[in-house]
Amino acid sequence: MRRQIPFGLVFIFGIFMVFQFFVPHEKSEWVYEFLLDWIIVIGIFALALGIWSLFKVSVEKIKQGKEGGNYSYITLVGLYMMMAFGFTQQTGDGWGLYFLWIMLCSACIVSLMRLRASTDSGKKRMWALASGGLLVAAVLVAIFDDAWAFFLYTPEGLENSMFEIFFDHIMMPILATMFSLLAFYIASAAYRAFRARNVLASLLLLAALLVMSRFNPFIPGAEYVANASNWLMNVPNLAAQRAIVIGIGLGIVGTALKIILGIERGYMGRG
Amino acid sequence: MELFERLMKLDRRWVFLLLIIVCVWAYASSFSVPILVMPEVQSIYDKVEGLPEGSVVLVAIDYDPNNLAELHPMTYALVEQCWRKKIKTIFTALSMNGPGMCVQAIRDITDSVSRDKEYNGVMYKGREVVNGVDYCFLGYKPYYAIVILGMGQAFNQPYPTDYYGTPLDEVPMMRGIINYDQVDLVVDISGGNITDAWISYGQGRFGFDLALGLTGVMTAQYYPYLGSGQIIGIMGGLLGAAQYEKLTDNPGRAKDGMRVQLPAHLVIILFIVMGNVGFFANKWRMKREGRA
Amino acid sequence: MKHRFLIVGLLLLFGLSSVWAQTEPPEADSMVVDSTELFPAAVSDVQVVDKPNDHGHAVIVTWETSADDGGGKNNVLRYEIFYSTSFDGPFDSVGAVPAGTGEFRHIGSKEPLDSAFVPDYTDLFYQIDAVTADPTIRTTSDVLGPVQCSGQWFNTGRIPVLVAVLIFGLLTAFFVLSAKRGKKLYVRPIGGIEAVDDAIGRATEMGRPILYVLGLGSAADVATIASFTILGRVAKRVAEYQTELIVPTYDPIVMSVAQEVVKSSYFDAGRPEDYKEDCVHFVTQSQFAYVAAVNGIMLRELPATCVYMGKFFAESLLLAETGSLAGSIQISGTDEIAQIPFFIVACDYTLIGEELYAASAYLGREPKLLGSLKAQDFAKAAFVVLAIVGLLAANFEWSEFTTLFQVID
Amino acid sequence: MEFTSFLWLTFGVFVTLCTMSFLYKDNPFYKFAEHLVVGVSAGYFVIILWHQGLVPKLFQRLEDGDWYFGYLNSSHWEYMIPAILGCLMWARFSKNYSWLSRWPMALYIGISAGLAIPLEMSNKVNKQLHAMMVEIDWANFFGHDGFNLLDVTSGFSQVLIMVGTISAIVYFFFSKEHTGVFGRVATFGIWILMIGFGASFGFTVMARISLFINRLQDTFDWGGVAFDSTNQHYSGMFPAIFWALILFMIGYVVYEIVTYLKQRSVTTQ
Incomplete structure (x- = not known):
């Protein structure tokens, strides 16, 4: 039963979605939109599992005393701060005890992590007391401070200036720099892999070299190279892409059919 | 001969270093390509x-x-x-x-x-x-x-x-x-x-x-x-x-950009060429040694 | 007699006056023409029909362009379309199209509270204005209609898709059934797939873990689902060899499914006690933060083998280069065309596009899974034949054939 | 620019450099940046998904109902179904009931697999097939102005696209070994694939280097702000902080070089 019902659900909803594509009527469209909302809502509920997993793995690293395990504190405090910023916003001009509250909560998170990570009961008790005390203090601050408030159902938190600062000056620089490392990796990958070992590797190498020289004024016949690289992008590249797209399309349809018909069951656990 | 082998197996950090130097130098200087x-x-x-x-x-x-x-x-x-x-x-x-x-x-x-x-x-x-x-x-x-x-x-x-x-x-x-x-x-x-x-x-x-x-x-x-x-x-x-x-x-921002792009591309091409020179020299040597 | 002169005189006078009147009106007429000349001819032959193959709330209006559009006075600039729910108006403007166009699709909102709402099963009336450069100079057509719009239960424009899906489904079913009956299906060996088992063996020898990356796809992407099957296979071997497996994930649902898959693989291998739930863990839903974390894992845990299967975007090269820095054997497969070159360059084995789906069937080691591969081959053969015939048809102007394959959205 | 903003800007440059240091090797600075960004970005997406996903898709739909009626008196009571399914996902927290979480997972996969079949068939197969049925430009077979095979729109190129596509499809046949004529066509197919891959690799290099130029630009701009005395909030602290970061960086580089040299002398001994 535990396995049959899920496969039944896959079959029923899969078949419905296949035929929905051919039925433009408003009623079928309504069901379609409703089902897409299901997917979104299920995905967001599952995020709690993800955050829990992140917490568990971080604590585990500290517990095992792995090298660099202490960095996990940064992860969880960062996670907590961003969430706190996103749900709060100042109500007047000043911030009141907001930063004290943030600090108290962060300390509470850290002591909770220590609580889970410690093994002997004496330490466990100490950290339990500490986190309990900090939590009470944080709740008290939250109750008695009027300078800021929680906004759960309205997006005021997105305009919290700390939320914006964390986004602009922590997230964006690191993510953009991570992306820009590609400039170096594309160079090292080219150096490492572009060797004329055989015909295929040579073709790959020559095509890449030609396109990379498309604006190089130092090589003879520069204009010809520019035209040739334009041609490479529009003719062989197009042919290659089209062939792959068709194969992928059939591959997706084939795999999805097997999933719906219950032939392919590898994605579902047993027991 | 060792040189050619080195050409082939250069630590990739040399590629990074040269690329960084070339990019920063090209960005900060004012020559034109x-x-x-x-x-x-x-x-x-x-x-x-x-x-x-x-x-x-x-x-x-x-x-x-x-x-x-x-x-x-x-x-x-x-x-x-x-x-x-x-x-x-x-x-x-x-x-x-x-x-x-x-x-x-x-x-x-x-x-x-x-x-x-x-x-x-x-x-x-x-x-x-x-x-x-x-x-x-x-x-x-x-x-x-x-x-x-x-x-x-x-x-x-x-x-x-x-x-x-x-x-x-x-x-x-x-x-x-x-x-x-x-x-x-x-x-x-x-x-x-x-x-x-x-x-x-x-x-x-x-x-x-x-x-x-x-x-x-x-x-x-x-x-x-x-x-x-x-x-x-x-x-x-x-x-x-x-x-x-x-x-x-x-000259404006596009030429500034190209001032970085061109040397950066050249560095990459240079490394590709170096790798291949090393590769062929090595292959040639192996063949010769195999025959000898 | 006297009267006769009078009558003749009157007649003459009348005649003259009529002549005078005739000469006079031309002048007046030319003045009138002067102003009517500004007004373009109205559009003709207007037809309004319910837009087919849709959810309703939409009407297609077609017309013959005004005589003064592209000819005549050539002063029509655009056509403005008005509609109303009653013959007498008032008419609301619903849009405009440039001159030279003879069709307007009035696509309304289906939300009754929306200002652009167009009701179904209600009489609708339309008017079209031919408008000149001066918006006040325009000619309005007669009121057209009534027309009623409604939603359809079948989209005829998508018949080619339905036919293709049905034929392909039948082919798949046929091959799966014949495989079930014990017919041997030959599938040629595929390089990257053979490498998976060797790579796991190598990891065991070296005592280093295996890193399995499911990519940035959600569980809604078929590529990710195909990757789950491969993960199951890998996890089973890992359990048999008692190697460590690390699966950092990008999406919580993917994480949950992957946990189920890995867990059941450990059960299958007879080592449920070795399964640790945290080997499949969640990182973050930000592309490059995920990459930063996975890169860190690679350099710290130094996996012997990295497997990348699923949907990958710009991070493909970041992962693959770091993996090669860590000295891992790398096997990749993605259906994201733009990333295939980077995997080819940086990985030891790459499954190109559909080979990813083939691998999930092939590694399952169940003959019936191979059935869909056979069906895909047949479909590809049919595709090639149809493309060649279609090309010939297009060049010999046999358009009936090519339109058979046209999908209209 | 105010001093606190400048401090944040400096922090941005600092984490940029931390991330950059990964090119050399894994080090404490990279670990700091990595762990920080994982936490912050995970929190960011929780907030975004909450405010832009859960609130409009679920809470706003149910808000006209009462929680003590289980929201069944809401005009969109049917949205309790996804809410319940979402809660079923949480059965995974328990060992004994975790099998319940397969229901929402099955729905998720079933719906998306069903969605994919006609959509992919239409976009990736039917439409591509129709796109291949083109009229070949026989009049300009060898290019539009005289003989020019590199003309993208010439009949020759059109034929080559057709032939290339078909041979690349042949390469992907799984049922037949690549031998004989079939094998030769498949070989031509993989050639086309490789040329295509090489070209798109080479084409991407420029975009990737632009990304690095952008990072350089930001860093140089930061230096500009540090010494911009026209700034009304300008004070001696600006260049002081600039030099502090630069010195810190140089110090770290020197430290790395010294440890490297020490290690080398140990290994050579």
């Missing part, structure tokens, strides 16, 4: 250069901030060339965020034209560029296809006033300029599908000279129009912008 000018860019330049003083060029600023890096340099080079040669320009912005781009460009270029400067060996005196005399900015209107068609009848039909609210009939430079018939060249600088409307509704119906400035990724798909003669030229991406900056002898 030779830029190969393609005929499709040259033709735009020649067209503008051949226009007499007092001619009219329509520059359509149809991009928004995310394409700014590639397309802004084209606007700067082209408009500065026009204003230095005392060619009047009409600006339109048919994309939602276009006016912001256009206002910024007008402000910066006005500033630049007010100084004395030499281009291609010709000295130009700095002069005040006056709104309504040297240029007219029409602003943003939705439904670009209809606006493009409307301007074919009369500019004041889709745009009764200019961007700043002056009735178009009272703008001095628009006297005698009724529709595309009085415009000598239309340049569409665009990061989206407005280009298609300029080609089919604008050029296709009214037959004016049309040149395009496009983002790098878009460029390839518009070459067919060049072949069929519907457009007189294309500036494609940073590369096209740099070529235009070179032609107008007005």
